[in-house]
Each structure stands twice: as structure tokens, then as C-alpha cells.
Amino acid sequence: MSLREIFxxxxxxxxxxxxxxxxxxxxxxxxLLFAVAGLGxxxxxxxxxxxxxxxxxxxxxxxxxxxxxxxxANIRIIRGQELFPGIMHAFIFGGTALLVLGxxxxxxxxxxxxxxPPQAVYLYASLVSEIGAIAIVIGGLMAVYRRYISRPERxxxxxxxxxxFIWVGIVILTGLMAKxxxxxxxxxxxSDWPMWSPAGYLLSHIFPTFLTVIKNDILVxxxxxxxxxxxxxxxxxxxxxxxxxxxxxxxxxxxxxxxxRPKGALSPVDFENTELFGVSKIEEFNWxxxxxxxxxxxxxxxxxxxxxxxxxxxxxPKQVIQDLKDHLYGVYPVPFSTTPTESREDMIIxxxxxEVLWDCTTCRACQEACPIYIEHVDKIIDMxxxxxxxxxQFPDTVQQALQSLQARSHPFRGTTATRTQWTEGLDVKIMxxxxxxxxxxxxxxxxxxxxxxxxxxxxxxxxxxxxxxNFGILGDEESCCGDxxxxxxxEYSFQTICQQNIEILKGYNVKKILTTCPHGYxxxxxxxxxxxxxxxxxxxxEFIADLLRSGKLKLKKPLGRKAAYHDSCYLGRYNDIYEAPxxxxxxxxxxxxxxxxxxxxxxxxxxxxxxxxWLEEEPGQRVNENRVEQVIEAGVNVVATACPYCMTMxxxxxxxxxxxxxxxxxxxxxxxxxxxxxx
Amino acid sequence: MQGKGSLRTGAKIAMDIFLRTVAVIVEVGILAVxxxxxxxxxxxxxxxxxxxxxxxxxxxxxxxxxxxLVVVFFLAHLFTWYPAVS
Numbered sequence: 065m066s067l068r069e070i071f072x073x074x075x076x077x078x079x080x081x082x083x084x085x086x087x088x089x090x091x092x093x094x095x096l097l098f099a100v101a102g103l104g105x106x107x108x109x110x111x112x113x114x115x116x117x118x119x120x121x122x123x124x125x126x127x128x129x130x131x132x133x134x135x136x137a138n139i140r141i142i143r144g145q146e147l148f149p150g151i152m153h154a155f156i157f158g159g160t161a162l163l164v165l166g167x168x169x170x171x172x173x174x175x176x177x178x179x180x181p182p183q184a185v186y187l188y189a190s191l192v193s194e195i196g197a198i199a200i201v202i203g204g205l206m207a208v209y210r211r212y213i214s215r216p217e218r219x220x221x222x223x224x225x226x227x228x229f230i231w232v233g234i235v236i237l238t239g240l241m242a243k244x245x246x247x248x249x250x251x252x253x254x255s256d257w258p259m260w261s262p263a264g265y266l267l268s269h270i271f272p273t274f275l276t277v278i279k280n281d282i283l284v285x286x287x288x289x290x291x292x293x294x295x296x297x298x299x300x301x302x303x304x305x306x307x308x309x310x311x312x313x314x315x316x317x318x319x320x321x322x323x324x325r326p327k328g329a330l331s332p333v334d335f336e337n338t339e340l341f342g343v344s345k346i347e348e349f350n351w352x353x354x355x356x357x358x359x360x361x362x363x364x365x366x367x368x369x370x371x372x373x374x375x376x377x378x379x380x381p382k383q384v385i386q387d388l389k390d391h392l393y394g395v396y397p398v399p400f401s402t403t404p405t406e407s408r409e410d411m412i413i414x415x416x417x418x419e420v421l422w423d424c425t426t427c428r429a430c431q432e433a434c435p436i437y438i439e440h441v442d443k444i445i446d447m448x449x450x451x452x453x454x455x456x457q458f459p460d461t462v463q464q465a466l467q468s469l470q471a472r473s474h475p476f477r478g479t480t481a482t483r484t485q486w487t488e489g490l491d492v493k494i495m496x497x498x499x500x501x502x503x504x505x506x507x508x509x510x511x512x513x514x515x516x517x518x519x520x521x522x523x524x525x526x527x528x529x530x531x532x533x534n535f536g537i538l539g540d541e542e543s544c545c546g547d548x549x550x551x552x553x554x555e556y557s558f559q560t561i562c563q564q565n566i567e568i569l570k571g572y573n574v575k576k577i578l579t580t581c582p583h584g585y586x587x588x589x590x591x592x593x594x595x596x597x598x599x600x601x602x603x604x605x606e607f608i609a610d611l612l613r614s615g616k617l618k619l620k621k622p623l624g625r626k627a628a629y630h631d632s633c634y635l636g637r638y639n640d641i642y643e644a645p646x647x648x649x650x651x652x653x654x655x656x657x658x659x660x661x662x663x664x665x666x667x668x669x670x671x672x673x674x675x676x677x678w679l680e681e682e683p684g685q686r687v688n689e690n691r692v693e694q695v696i697e698a699g700v701n702v703v704a705t706a707c708p709y710c711m712t713m714x715x716x717x718x719x720x721x722x723x724x725x726x727x728x729x730x731x732x733x734x735x736x737x738x739x740x741x742x743x
Numbered sequence: 744m745q746g747k748g749s750l751r752t753g754a755k756i757a758m759d760i761f762l763r764t765v766a767v768i769v770e771v772g773i774l775a776v777x778x779x780x781x782x783x784x785x786x787x788x789x790x791x792x793x794x795x796x797x798x799x800x801x802x803x804x805x806x807x808x809x810x811x812l813v814v815v816f817f818l819a820h821l822f823t824w825y826p827a828v829s
Contacts (some may be wrong), residue, residue, distance in 0.1 A: 224787055231780045234773065272766060274826040283826070294777045297784065399793050 068254040072182040077277075078246050078284050079181070086292050087171065093296055105313070107400050108358050111392060114402060115351035116340070118424040120321045127320045135316040140435040145666060145716045146365065148211065155203025159196040166193030187260045197236050204233060212484025218364025218382070224307045231294060238291035244268040245287045249280040301571050311361040315436045318359035321352050323703075324436035327428065328586040329446055332594050333555045342449025342553060346392050346411055347404075349443065356438045357389035361472050366430035366440060371669040372423045376685045379423035381430035381440045384416060388443070391415040412447050421447050422459055425687065426551050426674030427633040429737065432665050448553030458552070465678035466554055469561070473543030474509040475678060484539045486518035488510070490525050493536035500570045501536035503528075506588065508581035510677075510708035516715060517708040523737035524580050524604055530740050535578070541568055547583040550591070552675035562587075566597035576600040578607055580733060582634035582707045583673070589639075603635060604733055605706045609644035612651050612736075619739040628700045629732075630658060630714070631667030632692070632707035645706050645732055652735045658700050668694060672709035692717035695727065702728045704735060765823045771814065778813040782806040 133139040138157060142150030169189035178185060208229060211221055236566070244267030247253055258265045274280050325331070334343060340348050367373055367383035373380045391411050395404045409415060421444055430440045451457045458466070465475035484494065493501060505528065511521040528535050543561060550558035565620070577599050579585040589601035611617035629649050635641045642664050649657050662668040671687025681687070692714065695703045705711050714729035786806055790796065 223783065227780050227783050227787075230776055231784075234777050234780065238773065238777075272763070272826045283824075286824075290774060290777065294781065297781050397793070399791070 070181045070252050071250050071254050074250050082285050086288050104474040112351045114347045115349050115354040118350035131316050131320045134319045147706050152203050152206040155199045159199030162192050162196030191260050204288045208351045218367045228307050242287040242291045244443050245271050249273045265631050273668045308361050314359040318436050325589040325728045329590040341453035343446040344450040360385045365433040369429035369433035371687045375687045375690045377423040379420045385413045404662040425676050427669035428637045452553035461680050463679050475548050476513045479513045481513045486521045495536045495572050501534050504574045504577045505535050505537050506577050506579045508584045511580050520731045523734040526737045545584040545587045547587045562595050580604045583630045586634045586638050605644040609647045625702045626700045627702035627704050628660050628698050629704045632710050649704050649730050652739050660698050670710040670713035670714040688713035688717035689720050692721050705730050706732050749767050767825050771817050774817045775814050778810050
């Protein structure tokens with residue numbers, strides 16, 4: 065008889081007479097746990113159902129793929145800039161998966177017999193469990209180091225977080241101890257045991273044992289129980305939805321029901337059929353927005369990504385979600401009751417605050433950073449809609465911009481420029497005079513009316529002419545695309561403007577539209593289709609990159625400047641256009657580009673989006689000055705942009721930092737136009 | 744020779760008592776942490792389920808008493824039952 069068989073012959077007592085009753089006890093306890101779990105999640109689901117309807121039942125296969133990618137492969141959790149927490153999570157998640165797998169195999173071995181010891185299946189299951197336990201210990205220690213020693217600002221620690229750490233540590237430790245004691249109490253130990261149970265074998269060396277079998281049995285009982293009790297209560301604790309471990313279930317569900325709308329399209333208000341103009345009460349959010357509140361694990365990645373928070377403003381996207389969650393449970397404090405409390409506080413003014421709502425530049429950095437697709441921006445815009453349309457409460461400068469928008473079809477109050485002033489000397493076709501064109505150039509308010517940004521429109525016109533493109537502009541018929549109104553929350557003005565524009569564009573049978581402004585691009589491409597305006601829309605960076613690639617546009621001289629490209633939020637994060645601008649800059653400069661520290665999907669906002677072009681900011685809290693600092697740190701002479709808002713913010717920031725002599729802000733089309741000219 | 748043997752046995756017994764005490768303390772420590780976490784979990788759950796915050800002090804005192812009893816029980820139990828370390 066081999067040593068292993070002798071060992072298991074001795075162990076059969078422990079397995080059948082000690083662990084089997086414990087397992088049976090646990091199985092009896094399981095229905096109770098599941099009942100508690102069911103009640104806990106039912107309570108939450110009842111609250112979510114109080115929210116407004118929203119159809120998220122489409123594209124199941126796509127939803128499932130994303131869910132598996134996040135939940136199983138930890139995509140979005142492990143990222144270049146989040147390597148430590150990503151690997152930490154992978155260790156804990158992977159370890160738990162292995163541990164559970166090993167335990168399930170062993171649990172069912174009693175029923176099937178095929179995996180009972182000393183068969184190889186049992187040994188592999190034992191090894192898998194131990195590897196899992198070791199991985200959890202490594203990941204757990206990384207987590208403890210992060211939460212209690214390195215303590216990044218974005219993490220907040222509540223008492224239940226600490227309890228979970230201790231609890232999981234105890235479950236793993238006592239599990240290994242139970243096994244180690246069985247090995248220690250066995251008369252013989254197979255020589256290959258260290259290979260199949262490395263941690264348990266190591267622990268077995270430190271345990272005292274009795275000389276009598278009966279006393280050893282009692283001690284094994286004791287160890288099996290001290291492992292089982294916390295394990296069971298831990299399960300109950302998780303299932304009861306108390307701790308952040310609830311994300312094991314809620315995060316995949318939240319990912320599954322993520323928004324599949326184009327990232328840049330806000331949901332429209334149906335003015336004919338609704339009495340809700342924005343959100344002022346927690347139940348006026350849709351059910352998925354309420355689910356977001358419970359799914360948030362307070363990882364704080366959104367907080368780190370937020371340019372407003374980094375600039376010292378009051379907005380903290382993580383806190384917005386937590387404040388709304390506290391408000392939800394403050395309005396519905398009684399478990400299993402859906403009757404709201406009689407005296408609820410004003411959600412916008414008290415729970416979130418107006419200042420926080422107006423701090424948001426809608427740059428979407430928070431949503432891009434969130435591993436589980438929580439939708440921060442939509443909630444902020446919904447609350448702004450209430451401020452704008454129900455309460456008419458805006459900062460003064462925003463109100464003036466909206467008044468200008470209604471009176472003069474653009475938000476730039478005080479300008480005396482006309483829509484066609486920039487075309488002087490360029491011989492640009494106006495659609496009202498000649499609409500036989502292949503391409504409509506949608507100039508946008510900023511490039512048409514802002515003196516500095518007129519250079520962008522002129523450069524774009526020169527490029528189009530150099531490439532032989534037959535294009536035209538709407539001229540005085542062009543009005544604001546509506547993006548500022550929509551992001552400020554004035555949905556009614558947006559829809560009015562949008563429908564007027566669609567009528568004009570359809571009147572000229574426009575098929576293809578070129579924009580130099582990512583905000584106009586985003587609205588025309590993703591939001592106009594909500595109202596029947598379906599056009600092919602292209603941003604000038606994609607268009608110029610194509611012209612350069614196809615040889616239709618030939619540059620005469622490389623500029624050879626040390627330049628970096630600043631990603632516009634509405635071009636990059638909202639529309640995933642990252643490469644075309646870089647290709648242009650590389651071609652124009654004739655060499656490699658310099659990258660800013662925060663680039664592409666992690667790009668730092670210029671501070672001009674979400675209506676902030678018309679909001680006054682406190683000195684010391686200006687997002688654009690922060691971004692200029694980052695550009696200065698990169699040591700470049702030129703910061704290339706692809707958005708007139710970014711241009712304005714950079715020009716202001718460079719002046720504020722008194723860097724006009726050393727740092728230039730140029731739109732990519734200005735650089736291309738410059739490179740087209742003879743030396 | 745006898746004297747040396749008695750000395751060796753005495754030292755061995757002293758070492759056993761010392762190691763046994765350390766082992767029991769470690770074990771009681773683990774059990775105390777388990778009891779602490781369970782009782783804190785019970786407290787959090789109780790407040791989640793709607794018990795008013797005004798009962799916080801009374802609940803915490805009751806749980807503290809229960810925790811102390813548990814630790815005392817484990818101490819007595821382990822000192823009675825724990826094997827000699829040798």
C-alpha cells in the first residue's frame with residue numbers, strides 16, 4: 065500500500081466523520097443564506113424599479129461579451145496607469161475563482177465518488193484551491209498595503225472595508241490551518257504532499273498534536289468549525305448586501321446593462337409626452353441610473369481622472385454618486401418599503417449642490433475611467449436640465465450666453481462679427497448662392513465669430529481649396545449646433561435649434577458635412593439623428609489625414625517644431641478619434657510627436673466643454689491653466705489642438721502663465737495650411 | 744547524573760508551558776478576531792435593517808459583553824484542551 069493510500073485511510077475519519085457533517089450543516093444553512101441574499105437584492109431592485117423606464121434589453125450578445133470581458137478577463141480593471149490595483153484585483157479575483165473551483169470539485173466528489181481521495185482529481189483540486197488561497201493572500205496583502213500604508217487620496221475606508229479584510233484573511237488562514245492540522249495529525253505523510261498542498265504542508269509543521277487519536281479528532285473538529293463559521297457568516301454578510309463585496313454580483317449586472325447609445329448622445333426629453341424636465345427627485349432618474357448608485361465600489365478612479373477635481377473645484381464624481389446613494393436611502397430609509405419619507409431634502413441643492421453640477425465640463429474622463437460603466441455625466445446633465453428648464457437657475461454668464469443663443473443664434477455675447485467675415489478674400493461659396501457642392505463646411509460659432517479662431521476657418525478653407533474640394537458654407541443661415549444649450553441643460557433650446565438646422569440642411573439636400581469643431585461634429589453626428597437629421601459627418605482631422613494619406617494634399621515644407629497634440633474630449637473620449645490628429649502632426653512636423661503625460665483616453669480636459677466656455681472660473685481653480693502647466697512640463701513649443709474651444713482655453717491659459725513667447729497654440733489645420741505655403 | 748536529567752526535564756517542561764501558552768494565545772487571538780468581525784457585522788446589519796441609531800450605544804455594549812464572554816470561553820476551553828507542544 066502506498067504512503068498516500070495509508071495517509072488517506074487515516075484521513076477518511078476526518079473527512080467522513082468531521083468534515084462531512086460540517087458540509088451537510090453548511091448545505092442546510094445555504095437556503096437560509098440564499099433567502100437572505102434574495103431579500104437583500106429584492107430590496108434594492110424594488111428601489112431601482114421606482115426609477116423611470118429605460119429600455120436596455122437590446123444587443124444581449126454584445127452586452128454579454130462586454131460583461132465577460134470585464135468580469136472574467138478584468139478588461140478596464142487592469143490598465144497601464146492602474147497596474148498595481150489592476151494586478152491586485154486580478155490576484156484576488158483569480159484566486160477566488162481557483163479556490164471556489166477546487167472546493168466545488170471536492171464538494172461534489174462525495175456525491176460522484178470519482179474525485180474522492182486519494183484519486184488524482186482530488187489532489188489537483190487540492191492544489192488548485194491552495195494556489196487560489198495563496199493568490200488571494202498576495203492580492204489581499206497588496207490591498208492592505210494600498211489601503212492602509214500608501215493610502216491614495218481617492219480611497220476612503222469605512223469600518224466594513226476593514227472588517228472584510230480581516231474576515232477574508234481569517235477564512236483563508238483557518239482553511240489552510242484546518243488542512244495543515246489534518247496533515248500534522250496523520251501518522252504518515254505522503255512524500256509528494258508538499259507538491260499537492262504546499263501551504264497546508266508548511267503550516268502542518270507548526271501545529272502541536274495529541275498522542276491519542278480521539279483528542280486529535282476533537283482538535284480537527286475545532287479547526288474545521290472555526291473555518292466554517294466565519295466562512296458561512298462571511299457569505300451571509302456579502303449576500304446581505306452590506307459590504308463593497310456586493311460588487312461581485314452588482315458590477316457584472318451593471319456592466320451588462322451599460323448604455324449602448326453613442327457615447328456622445330445625451331438622451332432626448334420627449335416634450336410632448338412628459339411632465340419631467342430633468343431630474344429633481346431621486347425617482348426621476350431612470351432605473352439604471354439608480355442601479356449605478358448601488359454598483360459603485362468607491363474605487364475612486366473617476367475622482368483621479370476628473371479635471372475639475374484636480375483643479376481644486378468642488379466636483380468629485382465619486383462623491384456625486386455616493387451623495388445620490390445616501391440620498392436614495394435617506395428618502396427610503398425603511399427596508400422593503402417603497403414609501404418615501406415625508407420630509408425629504410432638495411436633492412440638487414442639498415445632496416449634490418448647484419456648484420458641483422456647474423463644475424462639470426462633461427469631459428467624460430470619469431466614465432472612461434470607471435471599470436463598470438457608471439454614467440456620471442448623464443446624471444449631472446439631467447439635474448442641470450431641472451435647474452435650467454424648471455427653476456431657471458444658472459450662473460449669470462451662462463444665462464447671458466443662452467439669451468444670446470435665442471436672440472442671435474450663437475452664444476458669443478458682445479461679438480460684432482458676422483458669420484461670413486472670416487471668408488474675406490477667400491472666395492468661399494455660400495449655399496444660398498450656389499448649393500452645387502460636394503461638401504458642406506459647418507464652420508461653427510467659435511471659428512466663425514471669435515477673432516482668434518477665424519484663422520482656423522481660413523486655414524481649413526485654404527486646405528480644401530488646395531485639395532480641389534468643391535465645398536460651401538451656410539453663411540448667415542448657419543446657427544449654433546445646439547451643443548452648448550444641451551450641455552448646459554436647456555434641452556428645449558437645443559431641440560428647437562436642432563430642428564431648425566435639420567430643416568435647412570435637408571433644404572439644401574446636404575449629404576456630407578465637415579466640421580472643425582468636435583462639439584459640432586458630435587452633435588451633428590450623434591444627436592441630430594435623434595430628430596431625423598441623418599448626415600455623413602466628418603471631422604477635419606479625419607478629413608485632412610485622408611487627404612494627406614491619399615496624396616491629394618501635398619505639403620511643401622515640414623515645420624520641424626517640437627509639438628504635442630492635446631486630445632479634445634469630444635473628439636477623443638466621445639468619438640475615439642485618436643490616431644488621425646497624431647498622423648497629421650507627424651506628417652506636418654516630419655518627425656515623431658511628443659506625447660503629453662495625460663493623453664488619448666486619459667487626456668486632461670481644456671476646461672471649455674459642458675458650457676464652461678461661458679462660465680467664470682475662480683483663479684487658482686482654472687482647468688485650462690492646469691492643462692497649460694502639463695504642456696509646459698512636456699517641454700514643447702507648440703501645442704496642437706483640433707477644437708476651437710480648446711484653442712480659446714489654451715490661448716487664455718498661456719496668457720495667464722505669461723508663456724506667449726515660448727508656447728504657441730495652433731489648430732492642426734493651421735499647421736497644415738502653414739506647411740502648404742511656399743518657403 | 745540524576746540532577747542533570749531533572750534539570751533537563753524541568754527546562755523541557757518550562758519550554759512546553761511557554762510554547763503552549765504562546766500557541767493558545769495565537770489561537771485565542773484568531774478566535775477573538777473572528778468573534779469581533781462577526782459581532783461588528785451583526786451590528787452593521789442591525790442598523791441596515793432599520794434599528795434606530797439611538798440604540799447604537801446599547802447594542803454596542805451588548806455585543807461587547809457577548810464578545811468578552813466568547814473570548815473568556817475560548818481561553819478556558821483551549822487551556823483545558825490544548826495539546827502539549829513537544
